[in-house]
Amino acid sequence: MNPADRTITEILATTKVFAIPLHDEFRGITVREGILMQGPAGWAEFAPFTDYDDHACLPWLQAALDTAQNPWPAMHRTSIEVNTTVAVVSPDRAAELVAASGCRTAKVKVGGLDGGVLRRGIVNSLDADAERLAAVRDALGPAGKIRIDANAGWSVDEAVRAIPLLDAAAHGLEYVEQPCAGLDDMATVRRSVGVPIAADESIRRAEDPMRVVLAGAADLAVVKVAPLGGVRQALRIAEATGLPIVVSSAVDTAVGLAAGLALAGALPELDFACGLGTASLLAGDVSSARQMPTDGRLPVPAAAPQPDRLAEFEAGRDRTAYWLARLQRVAALLPAARINR
Numbered sequence: 573m574n575p576a577d578r579t580i581t582e583i584l585a586t587t588k589v590f591a592i593p594l595h596d597e598f599r600g601i602t603v604r605e606g607i608l609m610q611g612p613a614g615w616a617e618f619a620p621f622t623d624y625d626d627h628a629c630l631p632w633l634q635a636a637l638d639t640a641q642n643p644w645p646a647m648h649r650t651s652i653e654v655n656t657t658v659a660v661v662s663p664d665r666a667a668e669l670v671a672a673s674g675c676r677t678a679k680v681k682v683g684g685l686d687g688g689v690l691r692r693g694i695v696n697s698l699d700a701d702a703e704r705l706a707a708v709r710d711a712l713g714p715a716g717k718i719r720i721d722a723n724a725g726w727s728v729d730e731a732v733r734a735i736p737l738l739d740a741a742a743h744g745l746e747y748v749e750q751p752c753a754g755l756d757d758m759a760t761v762r763r764s765v766g767v768p769i770a771a772d773e774s775i776r777r778a779e780d781p782m783r784v785v786l787a788g789a790a791d792l793a794v795v796k797v798a799p800l801g802g803v804r805q806a807l808r809i810a811e812a813t814g815l816p817i818v819v820s821s822a823v824d825t826a827v828g829l830a831a832g833l834a835l836a837g838a839l840p841e842l843d844f845a846c847g848l849g850t851a852s853l854l855a856g857d858v859s860s861a862r863q864m865p866t867d868g869r870l871p872v873p874a875a876a877p878q879p880d881r882l883a884e885f886e887a888g889r890d891r892t893a894y895w896l897a898r899l900q901r902v903a904a905l906l907p908a909a910r911i912n913r
């Protein structure tokens with residue numbers, strides 16, 4: 573075994589499986605689960621959603637191994653402005669969460685769905701979305717910014733109808749994240765509405781993120797460390813798009829959020845608040861060094877924190893077995909040159 577492969581084997585032997593309850597259901601989940609692992613550069617998180625197949629989990633593992641093995645790249649700033657993230661909750665709850673966050677930007681889930689799962693019946697939920705947005709505007713005040721995320725839940729017609737309506741309800745939207753699934757549909761919506769469009773799933777699940785740019789599908793790119801294969805890889809992709817970047821979390825623990833903050837810190841330009849204010853979605857965390865925004869900002873970390881609270885959130889026997897088996901299957905997919913030379 574060469575030294576790099578030996579380190580990978582050693583890192584994969586340090587795994588701890590966590591399970592943390594969420595305050596409100598998000599993306600159809602109520603408990604966030606995943607694996608932490610430790611390498612020479614520190615702790616790293618591997619927590620692909622359970623609906624991802626093994627192949628789709630590969631970049632998530634490469635990202636974790638990269639974090640465990642290598643220090644962050646050079647930083648261009650010391651703190652990051654973040655949005656608070658509002659799940660599909662009641663208007664009162666949305667206002668309460670936004671007010672408590674201290675953030676000046678809120679990202680609100682819309683489209684009657686909360687995550688990548690398509691759920692039709694948008695006609696019934698549009699009113700609820702509008703009411704939630706009005707409540708968030710009240711809580712933020714006129715100077716605050718509101719962005720919405722439809723998680724690809726709309727057809728072109730639905731998006732073109734919903735966006736002006738929600739823009740009015742929010743008294744102005746900063747942008748709409750992933751209104752539709754397809755690149756051509758995104759481009760059509762982008763040409764048809766007066767609100768900027770951000771691509772998330774179109775970047776994160778794509779074979780080639782550059783197709784978003786070629787299709788004219790977005791004004792901004794949402795970039796997440798884990799699905800793009802690590803901080804360095806995400807940095808390369810972000811720069812290649814030439815678009816303004818919003819670094820976002822996958823509802824990570826303090827360990828995963830540190831990698832997102834490192835990416836945000838390393839970007840040469842960063843003009844929009846990032847989606848890294850997600851710690852408050854979790855009912856607890858693996859580390860006492862939680863990434864909770866102060867005045868809407870988070871510090872850029874020197875390294876991922878120690879998971880000194882892990883014992884409180886250690887997963888049970890069955891879920892631990894599930895995650896370790898999953899990790900083993902995904903590790904077997906690592907490029908051969910890296911694992912058994």
Ligand SMILES: O=C(O)CCC(=O)c1ccccc1C(=O)O
Nearest residue numbers: 657679820821822823847848850
């Ligand atoms: O961007 C944010 O504010 C939080 C991250 C977020 O919304 C998210 C978290 C997990 C999975 C998907 C998404 C998403 O942006 O669609």
Ligand SMILES: [Mg+2]
Nearest residue numbers: 721749750772
């Ligand atoms: Mg999104």
